[in-house]
Amino acid sequence: MSALTELLAVAEDRAGSAQGAGLPVVGCVGADVPVELITAAGLLPLRLAGQPERDHALGDRYLGVGVDPVARSVLTGILAGDYGNLEAIVVSRDCEASLRLFYALRELHRVEPETALPPVYLVDVLHLPHHTTTRYVQARIGQLRDWLGRWRRIGDDDLAAAIEAHDALRQALGRVAVLRRENRLTGTQFLGVVAAATALPVATATDLVERLLAEAPALPEAGGTRVFLTGSSHDGPAVYERLEDNGFFVAGEDHDWGEALFARTCAAPTELALAERYQYNGPAAPRASIRQRATHTAEAARACGAEVLVSYARAGDDAPPWDFPDQRAATGLPAVLAERQPYGELTDDALAAIRELTTAGVAR
Template sequence: MLAALAALEEAYARRGAPFEGRTGAGAPVVGYVGADMPVELLTAAGARAFRLTGDPESDSALGDRYLGRGVDPVARSVLARLLAGAFGDLDRVVVSRDCEASLRLFYALRELSRVEPGRRLPEVYLVDILHLPHRTTALYNRRRIGEFAARLEAWTGRPLDLAGAVAAHNERRRLLAAAAELRRAVPARLTGRQFLAVAGAALPVEEHIALLERLLAEAGRLAEHAGRRVFLSGSDHDTPHVYEAIESEGHVIVGEDHSFGEPLRAEPVGGGGLDALAEHYHHSGPTAHRATAAERAAHVATAVRRCRAELLLAYSRAGDEAPAWDFPAQRAAAGIPAVSLERQEYGRSDLTALRKDDPCAV
């Protein structure tokens, strides 16, 4: 494996592991949850921030107890890991309202801190970004973004370097888009599992940029990956388990529409201020939890053509049923064979339907 890809894989393997140390005096260690998180603000505050992930292999009993088994198992797993101290010494947890499960997680953490102070949970904060196509929603989001920026300044005791942070994250978006083109090549130069590592490496943004630049410089020496080209739609994948299972069957995942893979909206933030940041996250992509079936279908049809996929695979977890509602419209719009895997266990995949000779009939 090439050096840059190996380093990104190693950093991806560390995601969600206990963080040790600080970035400097007054710099908080922040774990965040949700696809709508304005990460530029965390970088601007100098925080050591990483996205919290679940673990299908660990016990989620504590999360099940406080959230109930009807909630997406990823949120239940994240809560269980927080209560067990699996993420180490966090100063804060910041949650975005990207879906109902994230919101339920926020309420559970806030209430547990109130009624069980002996647990010594980190302070929890909600970033409430909405996505209705109205001016009032845009104004609401601008206020929420401004409040979060003010809270970060209060936490760190210093002004935010927002312009620098926006520029850095825009550069990372540009490099990730270039890396995504390697996966779209025919044959693919990155597998779907490798792209998860490329996109999700647990690194500060500047270190991530440096490794992405090295990866692109080494692109001519990347291996070629043949196999049936799959576009994966549906639930988020915060671990590689499902990708590994699918690709072990001889497929290559060349695109996806969830928030741990290729960004739904790769366009840069159009300016260095809070107004531009609020606008960007207001229109951050058609996820299953907030977009219409028609919007999701149009997005998938475009993405399928762009990555030259040969199969549309829609995956939804038990407890995260919203993506399955979009499948009929997606199948009609994509114009390629399509398979739906519904009510899957977290981190697991029953691939019986994928193995059938005629996936169009599923």
């Protein structure tokens, strides 16, 4: 079996793959969870993804229908046991919906103990470019390190080894991103590879990704009008598949289930460098300024040779429409804002608007 086939199979059943890895599993919500600490404690970090096709009435009951449907879907999955046995859940304060999810879990612990939820922890990573912010983030990381010590004490050598292992995986994924730019992987396949890497022990993930890189010359060439996808994050492949089934090629994105997840490594295998890595990671739509987002999007779109800019705004995610005018101006690309999209879907009207860019002759 090829490495790509194995990775995509993991992406299809991330929870099952994590549960079968032989380590206690910690559910992680958001890209700001310092997974290195979880690995250093002898645990397996599994980033929790929602299931758009699943009824999430259970999550709606506790969060309300006004919260981002991803958070409601993840809460439903936790309460229904969809992720298997979780030793703990660590939530990052990467957006308001994640924070609401944490509060719901904490309150369920208090008022409905019969739900038998695992311990839950909130890690608050700020992204301001100040030394005081670095100290704040390092303190939060130190507190999480102490909390995880209930499973296994995290020594400095343990932390250093985990940082180096996760950085090696990030560097390997960076080379996979180059493969996509060279049309050796579709955007859907790339998204699946990244998703798989968030569900496996770091050494296993790195070995599979390195095998994929070695097999790259045998991969068929992908094609289509090159799209840069910005806006809401995508924790599943449905929107990528919809675009690529209709003549487009998702050549790049700036959300944290794609290249943004692994773009930054640690400067050193230390707690301070780990704090700086998470402090300066991004810029993500919910936490960064409009100017920061526009600059980053323009650079990333140029790097992947994008011909079209698509801003996908999921229903319940209000940030992308604010970013879009400056992103369009900064990239200089033909652009479409697809607003109020159902979770995990691209509507016919939105697809038609994207197609109009190509039929008007602004992209080949």
